[in-house]
Amino acid sequence: xxxxxxxxxxxxxxxxxxxxxxxxxxxxxxxxxxxxxxxxxxxxxxxxxxxxxxxxxxxxxxx
Amino acid sequence: xxxxxxxxxxxxxxxxxxxxxxxxxxxxxxxxxxxxxxxxxxxxxxxxxxxxxxxxxxxxxxxxxxxxxxxxxxxxxxxxxxxxxxxxxxxxxxxxxxxxxxxxxxxxxxxxxxxxxxxxxxxxxxxxxxxxxxxxxxxxxxxxxxxxxxxxxxxxxxxxxxxxxxxxxxxxxxxxxxxxxxxxxxxxxxxxxxxxxxxxxxxxxxxxxxxxxxxxxxxxxxxxxxxxxxxxxxxxxxxxxxxxxxxxxxxxxxxxxxxxxxxxxxxxxxxxxxxxxxxxxxxxxxxxxxxxxxxxxxxxxxxxxxxxxxxxxxxxxxxxxxxxxxxxxxxxxxxxxxxxxxxxxxxxxxxxxxxxxxxxxxxxxxxxxxxxxxxxxxxxxxxxxxxxxxxxxxxxxxxxxxxxxxxxxxxxxxxxxxxxxxxxxxxxxxxxxxxxxxxxxxxxxxxxxxxxxxxxxxxxxxxxxxxxxxxxxxxxxxxxxxxxxxxxxxxxxxxxxxxxxxxxxxxxxxxxxxxxxxxxxxxxxxxxxxxxxxxxxxxxxxxxxxxxxxxxxxxxxxxxxxxxxxxxxxxxxxxxxxxxxxxxxxxxxxxxxxxxxxxxxxxxxxxxxxxxxxxxxxxxxxxxxxxxxxxxxxxxxxxxxxxxxxxxxxxxxxxxxxxxxxxxxxxxxxxxxxxxxxxxxxxxxxxxxxxxxxxxxxxxxxxxxxxxxxxxxxxxxxxxxxxxxxxxxxxxxxxxxxxxxxxxxxxxxxxxxxxxxxxxxxxxxxxxxxxxxxxxxxxxxxxxxxxxxxxxxxxxxxxx
Numbered sequence: 001x002x003x004x005x006x007x008x009x010x011x012x013x014x015x016x017x018x019x020x021x022x023x024x025x026x027x028x029x030x031x032x033x034x035x036x037x038x039x040x041x042x043x044x045x046x047x048x049x050x051x052x053x054x055x056x057x058x059x060x061x062x063x
Numbered sequence: 064x065x066x067x068x069x070x071x072x073x074x075x076x077x078x079x080x081x082x083x084x085x086x087x088x089x090x091x092x093x094x095x096x097x098x099x100x101x102x103x104x105x106x107x108x109x110x111x112x113x114x115x116x117x118x119x120x121x122x123x124x125x126x127x128x129x130x131x132x133x134x135x136x137x138x139x140x141x142x143x144x145x146x147x148x149x150x151x152x153x154x155x156x157x158x159x160x161x162x163x164x165x166x167x168x169x170x171x172x173x174x175x176x177x178x179x180x181x182x183x184x185x186x187x188x189x190x191x192x193x194x195x196x197x198x199x200x201x202x203x204x205x206x207x208x209x210x211x212x213x214x215x216x217x218x219x220x221x222x223x224x225x226x227x228x229x230x231x232x233x234x235x236x237x238x239x240x241x242x243x244x245x246x247x248x249x250x251x252x253x254x255x256x257x258x259x260x261x262x263x264x265x266x267x268x269x270x271x272x273x274x275x276x277x278x279x280x281x282x283x284x285x286x287x288x289x290x291x292x293x294x295x296x297x298x299x300x301x302x303x304x305x306x307x308x309x310x311x312x313x314x315x316x317x318x319x320x321x322x323x324x325x326x327x328x329x330x331x332x333x334x335x336x337x338x339x340x341x342x343x344x345x346x347x348x349x350x351x352x353x354x355x356x357x358x359x360x361x362x363x364x365x366x367x368x369x370x371x372x373x374x375x376x377x378x379x380x381x382x383x384x385x386x387x388x389x390x391x392x393x394x395x396x397x398x399x400x401x402x403x404x405x406x407x408x409x410x411x412x413x414x415x416x417x418x419x420x421x422x423x424x425x426x427x428x429x430x431x432x433x434x435x436x437x438x439x440x441x442x443x444x445x446x447x448x449x450x451x452x453x454x455x456x457x458x459x460x461x462x463x464x465x466x467x468x469x470x471x472x473x474x475x476x477x478x479x480x481x482x483x484x485x486x487x488x489x490x491x492x493x494x495x496x497x498x499x500x501x502x503x504x505x506x507x508x509x510x511x512x513x514x515x516x517x518x519x520x521x522x523x524x525x526x527x528x529x530x531x532x533x534x535x536x537x538x539x540x541x542x543x544x545x546x547x548x549x550x551x552x553x554x555x556x557x558x559x560x561x562x563x564x565x566x567x568x569x570x571x572x573x574x575x576x577x578x579x580x581x582x583x584x585x586x587x588x589x590x591x592x593x594x595x596x597x598x599x600x601x602x603x604x605x606x607x608x609x610x611x612x613x614x615x616x617x618x619x620x621x622x623x624x625x626x627x628x629x630x631x632x633x634x635x636x637x638x639x640x641x642x643x644x645x646x647x648x649x650x651x652x653x654x655x656x657x658x659x660x661x662x663x664x665x666x667x668x669x670x671x672x673x674x675x676x677x678x679x680x681x682x683x684x685x686x687x688x689x690x691x692x693x694x695x696x697x698x699x700x701x702x703x704x705x706x707x708x709x710x711x712x713x714x715x716x717x718x719x720x721x722x723x724x725x726x727x728x729x730x731x732x733x734x735x736x737x738x739x740x741x742x743x744x745x746x747x748x749x750x751x752x753x754x755x756x757x758x759x760x761x762x763x764x765x766x767x768x769x770x771x772x773x774x775x776x777x778x779x780x781x782x783x784x785x786x787x788x789x790x791x792x793x794x795x796x797x798x799x800x801x802x803x804x805x806x807x808x809x810x811x812x813x814x815x816x817x818x819x820x821x822x823x824x825x826x827x828x829x830x831x832x833x834x835x836x837x838x839x840x841x842x843x844x845x846x847x848x849x850x851x852x853x854x855x856x857x858x859x860x861x862x863x
Contacts, residue, residue, distance in 0.1 A: 004264060005267065008248075008267075008271065012244065012271070015240065015243075015244055019236070019237075019240045022236050022240075023233065023236065026229055026232050026233060026236065027229075031229065031232050032182075032229075033182045033183065033184060033185070035183045035184050036163060036180075036181050036182055036183040036184075039160045039163050039183065040163060040167065040181075042160070043163075043164055043167075
């Protein structure tokens, strides 16, 4: 049953892994602004769409 | 469907000025140009996220010339290297998702910009660019040309890198990590049955739990030890003493338990407690990062000014480098940063920052001009008398009241309760100990520690943060922004309210204009309107907006004489608009030089057509909507006083509007206002000051609660405790009521948490506190308290 030592140690190690990831995230300022990213992530689609438009414009006019 | 809204900025379009471009309607050329820029760069999905998100770009000719000066630019930059530079710009217009999108795609509009990132809550954009390809000035001009003019003031100077304090986030994260893992590892002990395997590994689990509790105990809770130590040192019993005591006893007792193998200890409750209390702290810190409550003159002043050198060359210099004897060039709409003497023949200076008075004052050559005024009209020259730090306006900030620290000045409600709580708690603990010591020393020790553990006032400590945090949010949504939670307590205690007049109970936006004199025919009004169109004088603009919309006429000749008025010729008619003297009104010469003469305390603009005096437009003070009702409601519970820097012209009018017993005091200088508040406080009054301009800054700082009324919360407000959006002025009474209800909520929940403490104590004093009981009581009390205060404060907020 000493496998429980192993299992608990692994679970703690995994937890510590996530904990380090959290500390890193705070350090790089990801928690400083918790509003803008929520809006930003919705933009990707629009940029692709406008790129399509751009190619259309380039075809029709000689820009 | 007479009016349509501009596709870009959403304002009503005046039919005659409508511009149709690309099948879309625009209100002006500026908006159209922005649309053109975007459509040329295929960025029209700017308009997809939000309907008409834009702002009309303003004319910024010469305004940012100082960005040519290398040393000023380098002060603004966060980071600078050969090919990379990073700058953070404050853009007040940021307000929607379209703004974020366009500002984060700047690199498509301008070569040399590599990335840009918006911080929405702070209304800032951080741009990294290549200074070899593009200059900061070009970027600022680009931003301005698409309607996002950055706000650069003296405050940005020497900012450098500001360190963000993230320690609370770290502490909270660590506390949660410890709490979660300890909870998991504690489970076997909760359901302890005499099972062989569980017994076998008990030691392992316990020591692991102990190890996990260390970071939480030593790091996350460290703030409480420091605060408790400080409060003992200053001999004030605050709530952190029983908390710190509880935590320490918790830890010692638990460690003792597992070392002696008495039990599993209370590490689960301990870490849970620390986590919840930090969560409460986090909840209370609601910051309006885009607002600044500590504003002083620096946020108003320009960062650089144009100096005229001896060889008549012009140069942009940082305002701190301006010295006595320098000659400065002040352009239209520029702020005068230092006291000086006017050299140019005439100037129109708008002191609305300083006095709240919107009507500009005319100065003649040789007159003294004071820092804080804004030049309107032509370019002027002036000689410097004092450097920035010695100017009259900046001297005001050296007054002691600006050094006040609210947190030390007032005791919070929690601290007041803990003043009684701590001694009583210690008394119970010791008497329990004293009782049991004669029976069993072991139990006595257990009881003593259990009392301190259970009574650890976590619910008590959580009540105020969660209530105030919630109220701060509710008020923020209603455009009443408080500096911090303490302001709510102060608001609830207020018994006297002092209002400033100009700009606070009157509005600068709309003026109530009435006409007196010979009847003007429609044709004449048409002429007046068209002449006014050409003038930039604030009075002209106000009158122009007041007159009904009409068709345009061609002006044959127009001359604007500074300090007097406008002379124009339309067809065969000549027209003069301006001061009484200018319009050859010889009957009553009241004040000869001011643009609109002051008669009976009111400003007026006179009309003369074909050398025939017609009459005058009188500008009355326009009081804010709902003022009368607000004052009526307020006067039931508060003493109201009105202070004004103006003359007594409005006294009779005001006293008819305001409820009886309202004290009106006129001709008050900024220092006198401050003294007035001080005197009221010496009489034992809790004074709330409501003001706007910098002239109220002293009084706002001196009062118990200083509220600044602001037409545009993003830009101008003096240092204060709270900022109220001017459009919500009439709701002031309901805000005050809400703050009182918040205190009631807190008192109720204090009673509730004391009840919990009694239950816990009855377990503790009889020596029956098991880890499981503690693990249930602690979170249960926390959750009920938090939900109770949240529900109550929301209930009061909806009820008003």
